[in-house]
Amino acid sequence: MAELTVCTPLRIERAAVRPALRGVRLVRIGLGPSRAARRSAPEADRTGPLAVLGVAGGVAAHVRPGDVVVADEVRGPDGTIRCPSAPLLAGGLRRAGLRVHVGPLLSLPPTAAPADLSALAGTDVLAVDQETAAVAAVAGTRPFAAVRVVTDTAGAPLLRPGIVGRGVRALRTLAVVAPVLREWAAAAGPREVLLASPRSFCAGVDRAIEIVERALQRYGAPVYVRRQVVHNAHVIARLERLGAVFVPEVDDVPRGATVVLAAHGVAPQVRADAAARRLTVVDATCPLVGKVHAEVRRYAGRGDTVLLVGHHDHEEVVGTVGEAPGAVLVVADAQEARTVTVPDARRVAYVMQTTLSLDEASEVSGVLRERFPSVAAPRSDDICYATSNRQEALRAVAAECEVVLVVGSANSSNSRRLVEVAERAGVPAHLVDDVGEVVPAWLVGAARVGVTAGASAPPQLVDELVDCLSGLGPVTVRERGDVVEDIRFTLPKEVS
Numbered sequence: 001m002a003e004l005t006v007c008t009p010l011r012i013e014r015a016a017v018r019p020a021l022r023g024v025r026l027v028r029i030g031l032g033p034s035r036a037a038r039r040s041a042p043e044a045d046r047t048g049p050l051a052v053l054g055v056a057g058g059v060a061a062h063v064r065p066g067d068v069v070v071a072d073e074v075r076g077p078d079g080t081i082r083c084p085s086a087p088l089l090a091g092g093l094r095r096a097g098l099r100v101h102v103g104p105l106l107s108l109p110p111t112a113a114p115a116d117l118s119a120l121a122g123t124d125v126l127a128v129d130q131e132t133a134a135v136a137a138v139a140g141t142r143p144f145a146a147v148r149v150v151t152d153t154a155g156a157p158l159l160r161p162g163i164v165g166r167g168v169r170a171l172r173t174l175a176v177v178a179p180v181l182r183e184w185a186a187a188a189g190p191r192e193v194l195l196a197s198p199r200s201f202c203a204g205v206d207r208a209i210e211i212v213e214r215a216l217q218r219y220g221a222p223v224y225v226r227r228q229v230v231h232n233a234h235v236i237a238r239l240e241r242l243g244a245v246f247v248p249e250v251d252d253v254p255r256g257a258t259v260v261l262a263a264h265g266v267a268p269q270v271r272a273d274a275a276a277r278r279l280t281v282v283d284a285t286c287p288l289v290g291k292v293h294a295e296v297r298r299y300a301g302r303g304d305t306v307l308l309v310g311h312h313d314h315e316e317v318v319g320t321v322g323e324a325p326g327a328v329l330v331v332a333d334a335q336e337a338r339t340v341t342v343p344d345a346r347r348v349a350y351v352m353q354t355t356l357s358l359d360e361a362s363e364v365s366g367v368l369r370e371r372f373p374s375v376a377a378p379r380s381d382d383i384c385y386a387t388s389n390r391q392e393a394l395r396a397v398a399a400e401c402e403v404v405l406v407v408g409s410a411n412s413s414n415s416r417r418l419v420e421v422a423e424r425a426g427v428p429a430h431l432v433d434d435v436g437e438v439v440p441a442w443l444v445g446a447a448r449v450g451v452t453a454g455a456s457a458p459p460q461l462v463d464e465l466v467d468c469l470s471g472l473g474p475v476t477v478r479e480r481g482d483v484v485e486d487i488r489f490t491l492p493k494e495v496s
């Protein structure tokens with residue numbers, strides 16, 4: 001990839017970033033749009049990432065002096081230019097400890113700029129400068145970034161005491177921004193994105209989210225939800241905005257209110273506790289988790305010891321154990337399968353957590369079958385269709401990629417298993433809640449990137465990730481996998 005070019009309007013801005021950008025082409029474009037247009041014109045004939053770095057006036061009320069604004073679009077007299085990789089860059093700046101905002105940056109000539117920045121309040125513009133639009137106009141298809149550190153706002157104008165201190169602080173912040181920009185630029189280049197298919201929401205997650213939405217419509221906010229209804233931070237934040245209140249236990253729900261039980265299932269004791277508080281219960285337990293509960297009841301009811309292959313302390317496992325606490329033993333891995341002791345080796349059954357790794361589960365069940373030849377097991381595997389499909393699709397993708405990105409939250413079991421699938425295939429893999437967590441260094445030299453998402457991760461997060469990668473250079477996208485999922489589960493009567 002060709003070298004990074006960084007444009008700074010002022011000499012002092014260039015001096016501030018120079019130590020961190022040794023060896024990088026620095027262009028001083030001068031103050032004002034005309035100078036910037038003239039001095040950045042030769043950039044139209046060059047290649048490689050191009051960036052504007054400098055100070056600016058903050059417009060939005062939440063933008064304070066010293067904050068960093070990363071433009072997701074640059075608006076100027078001649079139109080708007082998108083900057084798709086802004087969230088990636090912003091993530092790096094946040095990890096560097098800076099307070100960062102992503103949004104529109106407005107470039108205005110001094111004659112059009114209002115004397116008082118508050119005149120722009122009420123628009124969605126975060127900050128205003130004079131030069132960035134002129135540089136963005138010559139960027140063409142080059143990866144482009146604009147980062148501005150705020151020196152003045154409507155409440156802290158330029159020509160007021162304190163500007164010198166704010167200016168010095170802004171220059172120090174620019175020095176922190178510079179190496180992050182360099183890391184971003186190192187990841188620039190053309191690449192292919194292989195999208196594992198299927199990925200993202202499964203039928204159980206779709207149903208659980210719809211249950212909360214419908215409960216809110218039917219019963220009105222707030223609707224209480226015991227634990228995270230599905231393990232994804234973005235889903236939870238959105239439902240909270242709609243009026244859902246997430247609580248650790250049904251004891252935290254006011255008597256007589258409505259409570260939704262999460263997709264991972266609960267022990268019967270939780271239902272009993274909810275009934276004791278006279279709660280209206282809407283059960284979002286995935287029917288495939290419910291199937292495993294039924295298996296446990298059946299095996300335990302006939303006197304078997306039930307070995308539950310799964311992760312200790314995972315909510316689904318805790319709920320399943322609760323069906324027959326005296327009869328269920330959790331077996332986390334092959335080692336535990338080799339050492340678990342049961343009262344009667346002829347009366348043993350096993351069931352599985354729905355979101356296990358296929359490879360690990362088959363290893364553990366192999367050990368159990370060897371140790372307990374008459375062990376009973378469900379006719380079909382408990383690992384659900386969504387987990388299996390996502391793992392198999394990713395296995396094929398990983399074989400062709402240099403790195404894999406899995407979109408999902410850290411507490412999502414099936415998302416973490418996807419990372420393991422890629423790693424077992426010998427490919428570095430990273431779990432990210434969203435694009436802001438992608439570290440550009442992971443992408444350096446990666447011409448083919450595999451992307452998937454756990455069953456609880458919203459599909460638009462994948463779209464945002466792919467869009468963001470296109471800010472690093474041309475991207476071609478290929479879907480990989482031909483399994484079509486058309487499973488739908490019916491809704492409980494309380495919300496149907």
Ligand code: SF4
Nearest residue numbers: 202204205286354384
């Ligand atoms: S991952 Fe499987 S078990 Fe879990 S909610 Fe989705 S379909 Fe149900």
